[in-house]
Amino acid sequence: CSAAEFRTVTDWKALFAAAQVAGARCMYSWANDGLHGEGFYQVPAVCTLAKCGVDLQGTCAYDASPRATCDGAPSTGYSRLCPCSTVSSTPPPAPAPTAHVPS
Secondary structure (H helix, E strand, O other): OOHHHHOOOOOHHHHHHHHHHHOOOOOEEEEOOOOOOHHHHOOOEEEOOOEEOOEEOOEEEEOOOOOOOOOOOOOOOEEEOOOOOOOOOOOOOOOOOOOOOOO
16 A cells, blocks of 8 residues: 555546546545545545445545545445555566685
8 A cells, every 4th residue: 555645636537547547437526525424534435335325336535635544444335446555576686796716
C-alpha cells in the first residue's frame, strides 16, 4: 500500500482513473462531505453490493481532502481502491568481479 498515493485522488476524474487502473468501474461519484461516518475517510472506494446504504452499486466515493491510511476500512459495502507501492522487477546488479591472486 502507498499512503502517499491515496492523497492523489481528490476529484472525480482522479477517482475514475484510479478505478480503471484497479479494474473497477465507477458509474457515479460521491465526494465525502464529512457527515456519513469514519469509513468515508477511508476512500477511494467503490460500492460493490447491490446497494450501500442509499448508494447504488458502482458508486465510487472519494475525499477532496484525503485522510485515508493503508490500514483503514471503508464503509459497509464499499471496496477500497488501494494504491500499491511500486516494486521493481529488475534484479539487483551483480557484484563486480574481483581478481583472484594466487598465493
